[in-house]
Amino acid sequence: MSEEVAIVWFRNDLRLLDNPALYHAYKNYNRVIPIYIFDENLGGNWKRGEASKWWLHHALFHLNRDLNKEGCTLIIKKGETLEQLRKILSFTKAKEIFFNSLYELFNIKLEQEVEKLCSLLGAKVTRFKGNLLLEPWGIKNKQGNNFNAFTPYWNACKKKVNLPSSLPKPEFKVYHIQLSSDSLDDLNLLPKKVDWAGGLRDTWEASEKRALQLFETFIDNRLGDYSELRERPDIIGTSFLSPYLHFGQISVEYIYNSLRFLSCRNQTLSQEIEKYLSEIGWREFSYYLLYNFPRLPEENFKSYFDKFPWNTDKKLLKAWQKGLTGYPIVDAGMRQLRSIGWMHNRVRMIVASFLTKNLLISWREGAKWFWDNLVDADLANNSANWQWVSGSGADAAPYFRIFNPVLQGEKFDPKGEYVRKWVLELALLPNMNIHKPWENFSSKGFKIGMTYPQPIVNYNISRAHALAIYKQIKT
DNA sequence: TGAAATGTTGGGGCG
DNA sequence: ACGCCCCAACATTTC
DSSP: OOOEEEEEEESSSOOTTTOHHHHHHHHHHHEEEEEEEEOOOTTTTOOOOOOHHHHHHHHHHHHHHHHHTTTTOEEEEEEEEEHHHHHHHHHHHHHHEEEHHHHSSHHHHHHHHHHHHHHHHOOOOEEEEEEOOOOOOTTOOOOOOOOSSSSHHHHHHHHHOOOOOOOOOOOOOOOOOOOOOGGGGGGGOOOSSSOOOOHHHOOOOOSSSHHHHHHHHHIIIGGGGGGTTOOOOOOOOSSHHHHHHHTSSSSHHHHHHHHHHHHHHHHHHHHHHHHHHHHHHHHHHHHHHHOTTTTTTTSSSSGGGGGGOOOOOOHHHHHHHHSSSSSSHHHHHHHHHHHHOOOHHHHHHHHIIIEEEEEEEEOOHHHHHHHHHHTTHHHHHHHHHHHHTTOOOOOOTTEEEEEEEEHHHHHHHHTOOOHHHHGGGGGOOOOTTTTTTGGOOOOOOOBBTBBOOOSSHHHHHHHHHHHHHHHHHHO
């Protein structure tokens, strides 16, 4: 056991359980300093959005509280990462720094810079895989090429994944050093002028404890019918773990291990478990794509999409953003997003299809809006999924797959409960019209165009238009 | 992880 | 009894 000082650099791994960097730091050192650096400019065009910052504030609060219970303190610093690390390393004379890797290009570059800095200062760098099942490099098909389609990729991964059992909480050791911490409030992560976060506060608790609770209740109550319930925005059918996964408040390896274990013991559940794990697989696939094609957030994965004549109409974009398109399921989704920083996955596909294929607005606009408003905003997932819907992505939805918002609404929100919850103007409409209010002429207290808008585009006409353009750019 | 258009089939009404 | 038409209902193709 070393009597030197070691640093644990927390990033998107804000948990105590199954955290390799944290675990090994305490295993090897008696004097460990856990730090978090908020570098507001990190990420360039993709620095943290507003909802994401709200989450980060609370996640750091809970992480610090959890560490306090173990007699430890999280040192928080605001500023440029390398500068802050340099100060901390020289002040503490730390001999080793532990962290878990991230895979966005800017984070990869940052890790390389940290290595350089540490070698200058004589500190050892110890890096772990803590945020993925498999790191993106080295996964190739039989020809030695990168996978471009999800299913073969995931089949290969499932064979390859061989996880050690999950790590427990480390054996913490109390160590205090006169290293000042910036206060959480000074990071300015919470809304300032307008308090828009009420819906987020009512919905989420950004703690590791809550992540584990959600996972347990998901397994106990919803896993058995997951493949059906997951499609229903009007029902609680998913795990709600996406923000926790982004911030690493639950370990993806822990999820995988737990469900694989359960799958062996319970044959009837195993199909549902495969379905859930395949969603984890899409997350892995997104990271894989981003790693191999770092321009994924900006550039079309399929380059022939570069000539797509996207519509730049600001009014249409605004109507979509505000949930005023006149299509109830679309508007419900967009308002759910603004209200609680999250949207049901089925509805994400519907609103994204509507933006790119009915309004013909670039997936980049959608990705930007989601980035700022989602508590689970994640560069790999967000970019890969937007490109998937628009047709420009890897293994993407074919260009002619255009969601009909009325049919999707009737199929997945059959009683209109989801729409009524988020679009109050429609609360009194009968089920018959809830997904096509323009066909209602008689309801008392409702007149289309007064409290709720007429559709901003005609579905059939815009669909035909989209098909023509998509077909044209393909040649 | 669609939807619409088009094609096919088979039962029933009806002259 | 027979042929014809209509049109669900389902299947296949196309976008």
